[in-house]
Amino acid sequence: MPPKSVAELLLAGAGGQDDPIFDPIDHEMNLTSKRAWNMMQEEAESFHRYFQNKKLKDPSFVYAVQLDVEEEMTNFFWADEKMLVDYGDFGDVVCFDTTYRLNKDWRPLVLFFGINNHKQILVFGAGFLYDNTAQSLKWILRTFIKAMSGKTPKTILSDKNAILSEVISSELPETQHRLCTWQIYQNALKHLNEVVVSSDSFSSDLCGCFLHLDEEDFVNSWKVMLDTYSLWENEWLRGVFEEREKWALPYSKHIFSADIETAFLSECSITSLKKYVKHESHILQFVKHFGRVVNDWRYKELEANYDMGQHVPRLMGDVIMLKQVREIYTPIIFKTFHQEYEISLNIVINQCIDAVSSVEYKVSTYGEVRHYTVLYSLEDDLVACSCMKFESGGILCSHALKVLDYRNIKIVPSRYILKRWTRDARA
Known part of the structure; x- marks a missing residue:
């Protein structure tokens, strides 16, 4: 101060x-x-x-x-x-x-x-x-x-x-x-x-x-x-x-x-x-x-910061998005993101509703009845899910990640990476 x-x-x-x-x-x-x-x-x-x-x-x-x-x-x-x-x-x-x-x-x-x-x-x-x-x-x-x-x-x-x-x-x-x-x-x-x-x-x-x-x-x-x-x-x-x-x-x-x-x-x-x-x-x-x-x-x-500098989380496969966030997030946040990414692999898109400047997707986990609504903006690549996991926790949910992948977006847009969860949060 x-x-x-x-x-x-x-x-x-x-x-x-x-x-x-x-x-x-x-x-x-x-x-x-x-x-x-x-x-x-x-x-x-x-x-x-x-x-x-x-x-x-x-x-x-x-x-x-x-x-x-x-x-x-x-x-x-x-x-x-x-x-x-x-x-x-x-x-x-x-x-x-x-x-x-x-x-x-x-x-x-x-x-x-x-x-x-x-x-x-x-x-x-x-x-x-x-x-x-x-x-x-x-x-x-x-x-x-x-x-x-x-x-x-x-x-x-x-x-x-x-x-x-x-x-x-x-x-x-x-x-x-x-x-x-x-x-x-x-x-x-x-x-x-x-x-x-x-x-x-x-x-x-x-x-x-x-x-x-x-x-x-x-x-x-x-x-x-x-x-x-x-x-x-x-x-x-x-x-x-x-x-x-x-x-x-x-x-x-x-x-x-x-x-x-x-x-x-x-x-x-x-x-x-x-x-x-x-x-x-x-x-x-x-x-x-x-x-x-x-x-x-x-x-x-101090221990967490030291371990973060000494060890990089292992990846199974060569996934561009996971390689990107592994270098940005702290290990515990990367672990949470990785779990959401794995869940997204079992998400299916049931319906697409086109509008003038956006697309509404109805998605659900394979084999489950419950569905979520993901809105994607064509103008600025904004994505918003009805589960609101990003709004409450600051990490994209599996439903949003599925839609990004469906739109051929292979890296997380910078607006969805909160500084407070990054390795450089105190910079």
């Missing part, structure tokens, strides 16, 4: 950049009420002192504090330089995790997550909200966006919360808002703890329900789960299913999510934070553990 923007955010009445005293207190957005939750003795001071030391060692470290009506430190936000850089590269989709605030035995942690071009978790920022009002949520969202130089995400995912939904709508009016299936999954494990304990397969079956892009597949998978574990009478699951249009993938295919839920569902390190957020643990013990978890994720990215 430019030093000036950091100063404008955090130097409030401290005398400017040359002043040795760094004041992160947000004097413009004090709460109008007393903070909702009590802190442990000297907790706020420990936090503030720790962040001050971090700032002295690393001038790029960002933190901010919100005061309540009695001028007591209440809410905290922090992000290091790497988080700011990561957001600049991959901040198009953000998960705003507030689930820790729902448990009174834990400190009210909030986290901003995303994923990189290897579909690995990135942390963009973190905070503690010792107040549960809309004013506090507005403050931390506003502080987060300011810290990120005003860049807003295309899509933000959050937990089910009416107040939070209103705050996101008012603070990020141009950002698409969805309920996060990963957070719903976490809540399901809590509400259905007896089933989780008694069955080794329930968690994976529940997770599988969240990964279907087709509505029919999703509904059938959900019904099978209810049958298998005798959960038809479960009120919590019934309520979740009634709101499926707000979170299930088949109903939000038009919203770009970078397939972020899949990455979260396969990552267990996030849940390991829980035992350190408990009140009996010292606050600095959590902050240091949190730093270790973040560093572990960053090391995984």
